[in-house]
Amino acid sequence: MGAAKGRISRIGQGKVFTVDAIARHVAALGGKLNLVAEFGDHTHKVGGAEELKAS
Known part of the structure; x- marks a missing residue:
């Protein structure tokens, strides 16, 4: 994964919240990570990790 054990532990505990870190994990x-926004009666796919990284 390319991350230190401590960082992996923090991700597992929910203490790391960057999309890139979570996508790599x-x-x-x-x-594969997909990000979806919910708006009451509908949802909108914001993008996958690759799309978000490129923006």
């Missing part, structure tokens, strides 16, 4: 576990 999810990718290391074999997943």
Whole structure:
């Protein structure tokens, strides 16, 4: 993953909140992060980690 054990621990405890850090953690576990905003009766996909990183 390329992160120190302490940083991985902080991510697991919910103490790291950058999208990039969480996306890398999810990718290391074999997943893909997608960000979705909810507005009452509808949702909007803001983007995946790759899209957010590029902006």
